[in-house]
Amino acid sequence: xxxxxxxxxxxxxxxxxxxxxxxxxxxxxxxxxxxxxxxxxxxxxxxxxxxxxxxxxxxxxxxxxxxxxxxxxxxxxxxxxxxxxxxxxxxxxxxxxxxxxxxxxxxxxxxxxxxxxxxxxxxxxxxxxxxxxxxxxxxxxxxxxxxxxxxxxxxxxxxxxxxxxxxxxxxxx
Amino acid sequence: xxxxxxxxxxxxxxxxxxxxxxxxxxxxxxxxxxxxxxxxxxxxxxxxxxxxxxxxxxxxxxxxxxxxxxxxxxxxxxxxxxxxxxxxxxxxxxxxxxxxxxxxxxxxxxxxxxxxxxxxxxxxxxxxxxxxxxxxxxxxxxxxxxxxxxxxxxxxxxxxxxxxxxxxxxxxxxxxxxxxxxxxxxxxxxxxxxxxxxxxxxxxxxxxxxxxxxxxxxxxxxxxxxxxxxxxxxxxxxxxxxxxxxxxxxxxxxxxxxxxxxxxxxxxxxxxxxxxxxxxxxxxxxxxxxxxxxxxxxxxxxxxxxxxxxxxxxxxxxxxxxxxxxxxxxxxxxxxxxxxxxxxxxxxxxxxx
Numbered sequence: 001x002x003x004x005x006x007x008x009x010x011x012x013x014x015x016x017x018x019x020x021x022x023x024x025x026x027x028x029x030x031x032x033x034x035x036x037x038x039x040x041x042x043x044x045x046x047x048x049x050x051x052x053x054x055x056x057x058x059x060x061x062x063x064x065x066x067x068x069x070x071x072x073x074x075x076x077x078x079x080x081x082x083x084x085x086x087x088x089x090x091x092x093x094x095x096x097x098x099x100x101x102x103x104x105x106x107x108x109x110x111x112x113x114x115x116x117x118x119x120x121x122x123x124x125x126x127x128x129x130x131x132x133x134x135x136x137x138x139x140x141x142x143x144x145x146x147x148x149x150x151x152x153x154x155x156x157x158x159x160x161x162x163x164x165x166x167x168x169x170x171x172x173x
Numbered sequence: 174x175x176x177x178x179x180x181x182x183x184x185x186x187x188x189x190x191x192x193x194x195x196x197x198x199x200x201x202x203x204x205x206x207x208x209x210x211x212x213x214x215x216x217x218x219x220x221x222x223x224x225x226x227x228x229x230x231x232x233x234x235x236x237x238x239x240x241x242x243x244x245x246x247x248x249x250x251x252x253x254x255x256x257x258x259x260x261x262x263x264x265x266x267x268x269x270x271x272x273x274x275x276x277x278x279x280x281x282x283x284x285x286x287x288x289x290x291x292x293x294x295x296x297x298x299x300x301x302x303x304x305x306x307x308x309x310x311x312x313x314x315x316x317x318x319x320x321x322x323x324x325x326x327x328x329x330x331x332x333x334x335x336x337x338x339x340x341x342x343x344x345x346x347x348x349x350x351x352x353x354x355x356x357x358x359x360x361x362x363x364x365x366x367x368x369x370x371x372x373x374x375x376x377x378x379x380x381x382x383x384x385x386x387x388x389x390x391x392x393x394x395x396x397x398x399x400x401x402x403x404x405x406x407x408x409x410x411x412x413x414x415x416x417x418x419x420x421x422x423x424x425x426x427x428x429x430x431x432x433x434x435x436x437x438x439x440x441x442x443x444x445x446x447x448x449x450x451x452x453x454x455x456x457x458x459x460x461x462x463x464x465x466x467x468x469x470x471x472x473x474x475x476x477x478x479x480x481x482x483x484x485x486x487x488x489x490x491x492x493x494x495x496x497x498x499x500x501x502x503x504x505x506x507x508x509x510x511x512x513x514x515x516x517x518x519x520x521x522x523x524x525x526x
Contacts, residue, residue: 027249027252027314027317031252031314034310041303050294050296051296051299051356053296054299054302054303055299057303057304057306057307058299058303058343061306061307061310062303062306062307063306063336063339066306066310066313066332066335067336069310069313069314070313070329070332073313073316073317073325073328073329073332074329130295131295131296131356
């Protein structure tokens with residue numbers, strides 16, 4: 001049962017990810033991305049990570065993809081025709097990543113012992129809710145990476161404000 | 174297998190009942206809105222169909238059903254048909270986690286069922302937030318696919334507005350979640366039992382009254398209602414994002430707007446006003462009829478909010494677009510963030526139970 005769900009979600013994710021780059025109409029690309037985000041959230045649900053699934057939809061589909069669509073509609077590009085001179089670079093990157101992926105999957109298949117995390121997670125899930133577990137781990141074990149991430153986000157935010165502000169003062173003078 | 178079939182049959186029956194009630198409420202709301210607006214403006218409202226115009230929704234429904242379905246020339250047919258569905262489905266799907274009555278179980282054919290909530294999942298409120306964020310796609314894509322300037326402008330306005338105010342909705346809710354310590358709407362409602370002074374709008378460590386005000390204003394903005402109805406401002410954009418829609422597709426957008434109104438009213442009632450809990454401790458009716466009282470209180474709270482929507486529409490003029498954005502980001506957002514800070518400190522100083 002779980003295997004069937006995984007195959008369905010994985011299949012749709014691969015298909016829609018390819019469609020995102022293959023489709024010529026940017027709005028259609030955005031819609032395939034929307035479908036892909038939903039299926040990634042579905043994968044999280046099958047792994048009992050409900051919190052991640054909900055946050056995935058809220059952040060990626062609710063905010064980021066809406067902004068993409070916003071820009072696409074503002075520029076009003078009906079068809080994107082600027083595919084040129086990308087092929088050598090794309091082929092190089094694609095082959096590299098494909099080789100890496102293949103090597104990782106092949107290595108993974110031969111190590112038969114299960115990942116140590118999965119059993120751990122199940123026990124924690126039973127004790128407390130999924131959300132509480134994530135919160136606790138984030139603010140104890142992974143406190144430093146969490147704070148670094150928030151610092152990076154703060155810097156990005158200040159950068160955006162500085163870029164936007166400069167324009168206004170220049171116009172005022 | 175029989176077990177699974179029974180569970181499925183019960184869930185389907187529950188979903189059918191909830192959908193039926195929501196659809197009936199939407200029908201009734203279209204009439205109520207026109208009547209309330211009429212009375213507030215010293216008019217009679219619709220009076221032609223049936224006694225006092227009570228059959229008006231049926232006439233409107235029939236009209237929409239038999240109207241010609243027009244797809245404008247140059248429109249993107251696929252997205253044009255998809256958009257109304259994308260708008261309606263998220264509005265209806267959120268009702269799956271709303272607790273309509275006391276959290277009790279009934280035994281049916283040797284199995285336990287919860288009759289008043291379709292599904293009590295442990296991320297209830299996040300589930301609703303996730304799906305309401307999808308509703309914006311219907312509006313944006315509908316505006317874009319119509320191939321009309323007015324629709325596109327309406328869709329763009331809507332995109333910016335929904336993103337801005339969704340953030341405020343999310344942050345306003347966080348205070349309640351901090352106090353309740355759960356994301357499940359059933360658990361949040363249960364934590365507010367025992368009198369109105371336990372409702373989170375008045376609750377002890379830090380009353381969520383600011384969060385409540387922010388939530389209600391943002392909810393009005395998120396459902397694109399007056400005074401935040403810029404995506405469909407009649408005097409500027411004809412009808413905004415659904416200018417080109419007619420017949421059943423128009424009806425879908427209409428249904429989505431009203432279903433969204435009911436949904437945000439249900440969330441406000443469940444999170445801030447104690448859900449199905451009565452404002453006094455315990456119940457007046459005997460034990461086995463207590464659920465009737467719970468449902469009546471829940472319905473009363475939801476209808477209060479729905480009345481508030483009409484009241485605002487009759488009272489306030491529409492905001493200008495820059496005012497809307499400035500108000501969302503420079504007034505509501507700081508209040509919501511400050512509320513989270515103070516609530517977190519209060520919850521830390523006075524841990525519950």
